[in-house]
Amino acid sequence: METLVYKRPESLLKDGQFTFCPGCGHGVVLRIIAELIDEYNLKKDTIAISSVGCSIFLEKFFDLDVAGASHGRSPCVATGVKRCKPDKFVFTYQGDGDAATIGFNETIHTACRGEHITTIMINNTNFGMTGGQASATTLVGQVTTTTPKGRKPELTGYPLHAAEIIAGCEGTAYAARVAITTSKNIRQAKEAIRKAFEAQIKGLGYGFVEVLAACPTNWHMKPIEAVKHIDNIIEQVHPLGVFKDVSAQETK
Amino acid sequence: MGRIVIDRDVCKGCYLCVEACPKKLLKKSQTPNLHGDFPAEFVDEKNECIGCAMCAMNCPDVAIKEVYR
Numbered sequence: 001m002e003t004l005v006y007k008r009p010e011s012l013l014k015d016g017q018f019t020f021c022p023g024c025g026h027g028v029v030l031r032i033i034a035e036l037i038d039e040y041n042l043k044k045d046t047i048a049i050s051s052v053g054c055s056i057f058l059e060k061f062f063d064l065d066v067a068g069a070s071h072g073r074s075p076c077v078a079t080g081v082k083r084c085k086p087d088k089f090v091f092t093y094q095g096d097g098d099a100a101t102i103g104f105n106e107t108i109h110t111a112c113r114g115e116h117i118t119t120i121m122i123n124n125t126n127f128g129m130t131g132g133q134a135s136a137t138t139l140v141g142q143v144t145t146t147t148p149k150g151r152k153p154e155l156t157g158y159p160l161h162a163a164e165i166i167a168g169c170e171g172t173a174y175a176a177r178v179a180i181t182t183s184k185n186i187r188q189a190k191e192a193i194r195k196a197f198e199a200q201i202k203g204l205g206y207g208f209v210e211v212l213a214a215c216p217t218n219w220h221m222k223p224i225e226a227v228k229h230i231d232n233i234i235e236q237v238h239p240l241g242v243f244k245d246v247s248a249q250e251t252k
Numbered sequence: 253m254g255r256i257v258i259d260r261d262v263c264k265g266c267y268l269c270v271e272a273c274p275k276k277l278l279k280k281s282q283t284p285n286l287h288g289d290f291p292a293e294f295v296d297e298k299n300e301c302i303g304c305a306m307c308a309m310n311c312p313d314v315a316i317k318e319v320y321r
Contacts, residue, residue: 009314
Protein backbone atom coordinates (compact mmCIF):
# COMPACT_ATOMS: atom_id res chain seq x y z
CA MET A 1 0.00 0.00 0.00
CA GLU A 2 1.47 3.30 -1.14
CA THR A 3 1.01 6.48 0.86
CA LEU A 4 1.35 9.95 -0.59
CA VAL A 5 4.12 11.72 1.36
CA TYR A 6 4.48 14.84 -0.77
CA LYS A 7 2.31 16.65 -3.28
CA ARG A 8 2.14 20.02 -5.02
CA PRO A 9 0.84 22.61 -2.47
CA GLU A 10 -2.82 23.61 -2.87
CA SER A 11 -1.98 27.32 -2.59
CA LEU A 12 -0.11 27.19 -5.89
CA LEU A 13 -2.26 27.51 -9.01
CA LYS A 14 -2.65 24.19 -10.83
CA ASP A 15 -1.37 25.59 -14.13
CA GLY A 16 0.86 28.25 -12.55
CA GLN A 17 4.24 26.94 -13.57
CA PHE A 18 7.23 29.01 -12.46
CA THR A 19 8.74 31.12 -15.22
CA PHE A 20 12.15 31.53 -13.58
CA CYS A 21 15.48 30.46 -15.10
CA PRO A 22 16.57 26.82 -14.51
CA GLY A 23 18.02 26.42 -11.01
CA CYS A 24 16.66 29.75 -9.69
CA GLY A 25 16.05 29.77 -5.95
CA HIS A 26 12.73 31.64 -6.11
CA GLY A 27 10.76 28.48 -6.89
CA VAL A 28 11.88 26.67 -3.74
CA VAL A 29 10.98 29.62 -1.50
CA LEU A 30 7.58 30.13 -3.16
CA ARG A 31 6.85 26.43 -2.68
CA ILE A 32 7.84 26.64 1.02
CA ILE A 33 5.52 29.65 1.50
CA ALA A 34 2.66 27.79 -0.25
CA GLU A 35 3.23 24.72 1.93
CA LEU A 36 3.14 26.81 5.12
CA ILE A 37 -0.03 28.63 4.04
CA ASP A 38 -1.60 25.21 3.44
CA GLU A 39 -0.42 23.96 6.85
CA TYR A 40 -1.87 26.96 8.70
CA ASN A 41 -5.02 26.84 6.52
CA LEU A 42 -4.63 30.54 5.66
CA LYS A 43 -5.43 30.33 1.94
CA LYS A 44 -8.68 32.34 2.27
CA ASP A 45 -7.18 34.89 4.71
CA THR A 46 -3.88 35.74 3.08
CA ILE A 47 -3.00 38.90 1.19
CA ALA A 48 0.40 38.71 -0.48
CA ILE A 49 2.21 41.88 -1.54
CA SER A 50 4.48 41.44 -4.53
CA SER A 51 7.38 43.73 -5.33
CA VAL A 52 9.39 44.69 -8.39
CA GLY A 53 11.98 42.31 -9.79
CA CYS A 54 11.87 38.57 -10.35
CA SER A 55 9.66 38.43 -7.24
CA ILE A 56 6.87 40.31 -9.07
CA PHE A 57 4.92 37.37 -10.50
CA LEU A 58 3.12 36.18 -7.35
CA GLU A 59 -0.36 36.34 -8.91
CA LYS A 60 0.78 34.05 -11.72
CA PHE A 61 1.73 31.28 -9.29
CA PHE A 62 -0.30 31.67 -6.07
CA ASP A 63 -4.00 30.93 -5.64
CA LEU A 64 -4.12 33.89 -3.18
CA ASP A 65 -5.06 37.56 -3.20
CA VAL A 66 -2.04 39.56 -4.38
CA ALA A 67 -1.44 43.31 -4.47
CA GLY A 68 1.44 44.90 -6.33
CA ALA A 69 3.59 47.71 -4.97
CA SER A 70 6.06 50.17 -6.46
CA HIS A 71 9.76 49.41 -6.27
CA GLY A 72 10.78 48.89 -2.65
CA ARG A 73 7.45 50.01 -1.19
CA SER A 74 5.88 46.61 -0.48
CA PRO A 75 6.20 46.96 3.35
CA CYS A 76 4.26 50.27 3.15
CA VAL A 77 1.44 48.71 1.11
CA ALA A 78 1.46 45.74 3.50
CA THR A 79 1.27 48.13 6.48
CA GLY A 80 -1.82 49.77 5.00
CA VAL A 81 -3.48 46.43 4.23
CA LYS A 82 -2.73 45.03 7.69
CA ARG A 83 -3.97 48.14 9.51
CA CYS A 84 -7.23 48.12 7.53
CA LYS A 85 -7.73 44.36 7.87
CA PRO A 86 -5.95 43.21 11.04
CA ASP A 87 -7.55 39.74 10.82
CA LYS A 88 -5.84 38.99 7.50
CA PHE A 89 -2.44 37.38 7.13
CA VAL A 90 -0.18 39.75 5.17
CA PHE A 91 3.27 39.00 3.84
CA THR A 92 5.59 40.70 1.36
CA TYR A 93 7.83 38.83 -1.02
CA GLN A 94 10.82 40.87 -2.15
CA GLY A 95 14.26 40.54 -3.63
CA ASP A 96 17.46 42.09 -2.32
CA GLY A 97 17.32 44.82 -4.97
CA ASP A 98 13.85 45.73 -3.76
CA ALA A 99 13.98 45.25 0.02
CA ALA A 100 17.67 45.97 0.73
CA THR A 101 18.67 48.47 -1.95
CA ILE A 102 15.86 50.64 -3.30
CA GLY A 103 13.40 50.13 -0.44
CA PHE A 104 15.67 49.62 2.57
CA ASN A 105 14.41 52.81 4.19
CA GLU A 106 10.86 51.42 4.07
CA THR A 107 12.00 48.04 5.38
CA ILE A 108 13.82 49.61 8.36
CA HIS A 109 10.92 51.87 9.31
CA THR A 110 8.44 49.00 9.03
CA ALA A 111 10.66 47.06 11.44
CA CYS A 112 10.98 50.04 13.80
CA ARG A 113 7.20 50.52 13.84
CA GLY A 114 6.83 46.82 14.63
CA GLU A 115 4.14 46.24 12.03
CA HIS A 116 2.54 42.82 12.27
CA ILE A 117 3.58 41.70 8.80
CA THR A 118 6.17 39.28 7.44
CA THR A 119 8.83 39.99 4.82
CA ILE A 120 10.56 37.24 2.90
CA MET A 121 13.63 38.69 1.19
CA ILE A 122 15.43 36.69 -1.46
CA ASN A 123 19.11 37.63 -1.55
CA ASN A 124 20.88 36.68 -4.77
CA THR A 125 23.41 39.54 -4.52
CA ASN A 126 22.31 41.29 -7.70
CA PHE A 127 19.36 42.78 -9.60
CA GLY A 128 18.37 39.58 -11.38
CA MET A 129 15.52 40.64 -13.64
CA THR A 130 17.23 43.61 -15.28
CA GLY A 131 20.38 41.70 -16.21
CA GLY A 132 22.48 41.36 -13.07
CA GLN A 133 23.43 44.86 -11.93
CA ALA A 134 25.15 45.30 -8.56
CA SER A 135 22.90 45.71 -5.52
CA ALA A 136 23.69 46.70 -1.94
CA THR A 137 24.34 43.07 -0.98
CA THR A 138 26.81 42.39 -3.81
CA LEU A 139 30.04 40.88 -2.47
CA VAL A 140 33.36 42.72 -2.64
CA GLY A 141 35.04 41.67 -5.87
CA GLN A 142 31.87 40.25 -7.43
CA VAL A 143 31.63 40.89 -11.17
CA THR A 144 28.24 42.28 -12.28
CA THR A 145 27.20 44.34 -15.30
CA THR A 146 27.72 47.59 -13.33
CA THR A 147 30.92 46.42 -11.62
CA PRO A 148 32.71 44.81 -14.59
CA LYS A 149 36.06 44.68 -12.74
CA GLY A 150 34.52 43.47 -9.48
CA ARG A 151 32.95 45.53 -6.69
CA LYS A 152 35.54 47.89 -5.23
CA PRO A 153 34.91 49.11 -1.66
CA GLU A 154 36.58 52.49 -2.27
CA LEU A 155 34.10 53.19 -5.08
CA THR A 156 30.89 51.36 -4.18
CA GLY A 157 31.32 50.43 -0.53
CA TYR A 158 30.81 47.18 1.33
CA PRO A 159 27.94 44.66 1.23
CA LEU A 160 24.88 45.38 3.36
CA HIS A 161 23.80 42.80 5.95
CA ALA A 162 20.05 43.21 5.98
CA ALA A 163 19.02 40.58 8.54
CA GLU A 164 21.45 41.90 11.19
CA ILE A 165 20.30 45.50 10.73
CA ILE A 166 16.61 44.53 10.91
CA ALA A 167 17.38 42.45 14.04
CA GLY A 168 18.64 45.67 15.68
CA CYS A 169 15.23 47.35 15.33
CA GLU A 170 13.04 47.15 18.43
CA GLY A 171 9.81 46.30 16.60
CA THR A 172 11.28 43.17 15.04
CA ALA A 173 10.03 39.89 16.47
CA TYR A 174 12.04 37.55 14.28
CA ALA A 175 15.01 38.11 11.97
CA ALA A 176 17.06 35.33 10.41
CA ARG A 177 19.21 34.52 7.41
CA VAL A 178 18.83 31.10 5.79
CA ALA A 179 20.01 29.50 2.55
CA ILE A 180 18.34 27.02 0.21
CA THR A 181 21.36 25.05 -0.88
CA THR A 182 21.05 21.54 0.57
CA SER A 183 18.10 19.52 1.86
CA LYS A 184 19.16 20.35 5.43
CA ASN A 185 19.30 24.07 4.73
CA ILE A 186 15.94 23.97 2.94
CA ARG A 187 14.36 22.38 6.04
CA GLN A 188 15.93 25.08 8.24
CA ALA A 189 14.68 27.75 5.83
CA LYS A 190 11.16 26.37 6.15
CA GLU A 191 11.39 26.46 9.96
CA ALA A 192 12.66 30.07 9.87
CA ILE A 193 9.82 31.17 7.58
CA ARG A 194 7.38 29.28 9.85
CA LYS A 195 8.64 31.25 12.88
CA ALA A 196 8.39 34.55 10.99
CA PHE A 197 4.80 33.68 10.05
CA GLU A 198 4.03 32.69 13.64
CA ALA A 199 5.38 36.04 14.89
CA GLN A 200 2.65 37.67 12.85
CA ILE A 201 -0.09 35.17 13.75
CA LYS A 202 0.67 35.62 17.49
CA GLY A 203 0.93 39.40 17.08
CA LEU A 204 4.52 39.67 18.32
CA GLY A 205 5.81 42.06 15.65
CA TYR A 206 7.67 42.23 12.39
CA GLY A 207 9.06 39.00 10.91
CA PHE A 208 11.98 39.17 8.49
CA VAL A 209 13.68 36.24 6.77
CA GLU A 210 16.54 36.74 4.34
CA VAL A 211 17.01 33.75 2.04
CA LEU A 212 20.28 33.26 0.15
CA ALA A 213 19.22 31.96 -3.26
CA ALA A 214 21.07 31.10 -6.43
CA CYS A 215 20.94 33.21 -9.60
CA PRO A 216 22.75 30.91 -12.08
CA THR A 217 22.02 33.09 -15.12
CA ASN A 218 23.58 36.29 -13.80
CA TRP A 219 26.37 34.54 -11.93
CA HIS A 220 27.20 32.75 -15.23
CA MET A 221 27.26 29.37 -13.52
CA LYS A 222 25.53 26.03 -13.87
CA PRO A 223 22.74 25.51 -11.27
CA ILE A 224 24.76 23.00 -9.19
CA GLU A 225 27.86 25.27 -9.27
CA ALA A 226 25.72 28.25 -8.23
CA VAL A 227 24.36 26.37 -5.21
CA LYS A 228 27.90 25.40 -4.19
CA HIS A 229 29.00 29.03 -4.68
CA ILE A 230 26.48 30.08 -2.00
CA ASP A 231 27.77 27.46 0.45
CA ASN A 232 31.46 28.16 -0.20
CA ILE A 233 31.66 31.92 -0.78
CA ILE A 234 28.48 33.88 -0.07
CA GLU A 235 27.91 32.33 3.37
CA GLN A 236 31.37 33.63 4.42
CA VAL A 237 30.14 37.20 3.85
CA HIS A 238 26.46 36.74 4.73
CA PRO A 239 26.56 34.19 7.59
CA LEU A 240 23.48 32.09 8.30
CA GLY A 241 21.72 32.31 11.63
CA VAL A 242 18.84 33.61 13.72
CA PHE A 243 19.64 37.16 14.83
CA LYS A 244 16.50 37.90 16.81
CA ASP A 245 13.72 35.67 18.13
CA VAL A 246 11.36 37.27 20.63
CA SER A 247 9.40 34.06 21.25
CA ALA A 248 12.59 32.21 22.26
CA GLN A 249 13.59 35.02 24.67
CA GLU A 250 10.20 34.84 26.41
CA THR A 251 10.45 31.12 27.13
CA LYS A 252 13.91 31.47 28.73
CA MET B 253 9.02 0.92 -1.90
CA GLY B 254 8.92 4.57 -2.91
CA ARG B 255 8.16 6.20 -6.21
CA ILE B 256 8.06 9.76 -7.58
CA VAL B 257 6.06 11.40 -10.38
CA ILE B 258 7.94 13.88 -12.58
CA ASP B 259 6.10 16.32 -14.84
CA ARG B 260 8.43 16.08 -17.86
CA ASP B 261 7.23 19.27 -19.53
CA VAL B 262 7.65 21.39 -16.39
CA CYS B 263 11.23 20.28 -15.67
CA LYS B 264 13.82 22.78 -16.92
CA GLY B 265 16.80 20.50 -16.51
CA CYS B 266 18.71 22.09 -13.61
CA TYR B 267 19.47 18.59 -12.18
CA LEU B 268 19.48 19.77 -8.56
CA CYS B 269 17.38 16.66 -7.83
CA VAL B 270 20.10 14.45 -9.34
CA GLU B 271 22.52 15.97 -6.82
CA ALA B 272 20.03 15.64 -3.93
CA CYS B 273 18.96 11.99 -4.36
CA PRO B 274 20.76 9.89 -1.71
CA LYS B 275 20.30 6.72 -3.78
CA LYS B 276 21.30 8.33 -7.12
CA LEU B 277 18.13 7.17 -8.88
CA LEU B 278 17.65 10.30 -10.98
CA LYS B 279 19.49 11.02 -14.21
CA LYS B 280 19.34 13.23 -17.28
CA SER B 281 16.83 11.98 -19.86
CA GLN B 282 18.01 11.33 -23.42
CA THR B 283 14.82 12.68 -25.02
CA PRO B 284 13.86 16.37 -24.90
CA ASN B 285 10.52 17.62 -23.56
CA LEU B 286 8.05 20.09 -25.08
CA HIS B 287 10.36 23.06 -24.45
CA GLY B 288 13.52 21.38 -25.72
CA ASP B 289 15.04 20.78 -22.28
CA PHE B 290 16.34 17.38 -21.27
CA PRO B 291 14.36 16.67 -18.08
CA ALA B 292 15.42 14.56 -15.13
CA GLU B 293 14.34 10.93 -15.32
CA PHE B 294 13.52 8.50 -12.51
CA VAL B 295 15.05 5.07 -13.01
CA ASP B 296 14.50 2.62 -10.14
CA GLU B 297 15.02 -0.91 -11.41
CA LYS B 298 15.93 -2.44 -8.03
CA ASN B 299 13.16 -0.69 -6.05
CA GLU B 300 15.68 1.34 -4.07
CA CYS B 301 13.68 4.57 -3.66
CA ILE B 302 12.99 5.30 0.03
CA GLY B 303 10.47 8.09 -0.63
CA CYS B 304 12.47 10.70 1.32
CA ALA B 305 11.13 13.50 -0.95
CA MET B 306 14.50 15.26 -0.92
CA CYS B 307 14.36 15.54 -4.73
CA ALA B 308 10.97 17.27 -4.50
CA MET B 309 12.30 19.55 -1.76
CA ASN B 310 15.20 20.68 -3.95
CA CYS B 311 13.19 21.04 -7.17
CA PRO B 312 12.79 24.77 -7.93
CA ASP B 313 9.92 24.21 -10.37
CA VAL B 314 7.71 21.74 -8.45
CA ALA B 315 8.23 19.41 -11.43
CA ILE B 316 8.39 16.49 -8.97
CA LYS B 317 4.73 16.80 -8.10
CA GLU B 318 4.06 13.63 -6.10
CA VAL B 319 6.15 11.34 -3.89
CA TYR B 320 4.83 7.98 -2.66
CA ARG B 321 6.30 5.76 0.02
